[in-house]
Amino acid sequence: MGKGYMAKILIGRYEATIYREGDGYTGAISLGFGPDGVRKRIKRKARTKREVKDKLIEAVGDLEKGIKTETNHTVAQCVNDFLTYGLKGKSDNTLKVYTSIAKNHIIPRIGRVRLKDLNVDHVEKLLQVIAETKSTETVRRTHNLLVRSIRMAERRDRVGRNVAALVDPPEGVAGRPSSSLSLDQAAKLVVVAQDPKWRLGAYVVLSLMSGIRTEEARMLRWTDVDLEKAVVYVLRADRHRGDTKTKKSRRGLSLPQVAVAVLAAHKAQQAGERLAVGELWQENDLLFCHRDGAALDAHQVRAEFRKITRAAGLGDRWVPRELRHTFVSLLSDQNVPVERIADLVGHANTRTTETVYRHRLRPVITGGAEVMDTIFGTGSETPGSKSA
Template sequence: MGSKEPAPKKPRAHAGQGTVYWDEQKGCYRGEISLGFTPAGKRRRPKVYGRTKTEVREKLKALAQEAKTGVKSSASYTVADCVDDFLKRGLKGRAQGTVDKCRILANKHIVPELGKAKLKDLTADDVDDWLDSKAGELATRTLRELHAVLRRAIQFAQRRDKVLRNVAELVTTPEGKEGRPSKALTLSQARDVLAAAKGTRLFAYVVLSLMIGVRTEEARALRWEHVHLAPPGDIPPHVEVWRSVREDGDTKTKKSRRTLALPVPVVDALRAHQAAQEDDRKVAGKAWQDNRLVFATTVGTELDAANVRRAFRAIVKESGIGGSWTPRELRHSFVSLMSEKGVPLEAIARLVGHSSTATTETVYRKELRPVITEGAEVMEDLFR
């Protein structure tokens, strides 16, 4: 009587690891793992395949981890998908400028270079190498903003259980190339710019920005009820810088809310500007939108930052001072001119709405000089 062949051994199950065995039909290793039951009561026992037992066990381990954490990392969910979801749903309530900046950074740098990578396979080394490759072409500030967009996009995916961890948080932003430093107009250059701006729609904007040092976001949000050109009694003409074009309408910080005396040239420019705006209202007729904005379009709507920059560049070109200048450098020029005239650092910090002199020193270090006094009368003396 011949001996019977031993029955093939059943694949051995390892607790929490599933089973791994050779699949003759597919010609590779197959793994299965029990992950509980579906809401309908059906057993969840997904299958994975691989060329080696180690590969299959790693896949089973990942499935078990996903089941444990509740994270379902899709093999087809890419970095581009992650960024797209973030741009569509993760920026609700943010200022339009913030949304636009995130979209530009994502579409120009993240999606073209990292977009095809599977999000679950993205590593900290991948992000590190990518940021290092951008360091030679982008300024440090832009590099930090770019890193922040990727980090926030993956964070958004984490909250949606699309990925287990945020590898962008494990990376330090490298130093980029040195950006274009802000400049300040000399007194001679400032006078040339004012002369070139005279007669343009931006004249009062330039005068106000240069002579009281408001931020561009504060100037564009200024309303006539906050401008007092002929206040009663001994109160000098002044402006209440209490708003900005930020999403919540508030200024950058609490210390940024300030009331500033107006030099005579600013009062004169604003009076002329108010009269010109009244002419705009009559011409626009029913198309006029009464937003009470000091600086507005010909139909009363808010000025666009890009349009202000374009108009200011035209003024600079007409002035003949040369170089590339932006409206925010009028504020830098205010700090420089005040400091040159001897205004104390503490007073300058209050005038420009900084929470401390440390901010003033850090941002405007090149514009500061040894100091002694303060006040709007300084600008009156300079530009009378």
């Protein structure tokens, strides 16, 4: 069916033409000619004249607001733009997390929706579906990614309203509460982790015996460690700009002798790997890295850690952050006061320690490395051989 019906109308100060085309109607507004002599037009299509007129009115409204409406710009394009340009300076881990959320949740479900057509219902239904099987943290990150992506599109005049910001994300599935290893379990883990076949055995021992965060351990450099003085300095984390979580998280920690011995062996093993790869070695000065010196991400650490816990007969349900919970629990069992524990784990105050680790603390009345030496022994003794 060709063009038949044609009408001219005024929309604000613009003259529009609506004409029949195919099985519906097309509306066009002439914006004159550009510097290149090419005629500039806004066109909208719909099944009825009324729908075309409404779309033209909306287009004129956007035009007068300075919004450069791109009718085919989709949610997928919007989110991908943000992943490309909106996360500059963020850690590699942050980029991987948001990319995974976009790939697995947003794009498959609403990626084809045109950004200008996205509404609150789309966003609420998306988040509700995710909340049925995923954690609250995943739901909130998905919402955050949508809000920030559309906000960037707003700044670029591609959309007039951020509908995602109008939605309150629902609660997701309750995650498994963090647990801590018992003394017997921790002792088994320390013994198994010292086997040279585990490239992250030293990571496990250091994390358990110092209480550092997993994001801090991944960023440790050899210049941060003094094995002669048995000290490790926590100065950065795998976070935005490499900053630690709080100012108090920047701290120096004395190391128990077991951890010093394990780190010394790890350093020697890493030196051998460096010689083996030669020019392929990536000089990052990292304590814990791939065989070529490249940085590790959280997923890789978690996978290796679970291999070690399985070998220790502890199963594979454990995650690296629970080494920190174990550190707090063991110190509390040894009557270390909460104020001292807060200092050791880098909390700004005891309230944080009491809130996050309330199930690990006991109300009592003494320091980290000395206690760990008492628990696990200092030399050839088997960790855990001393009574707690």
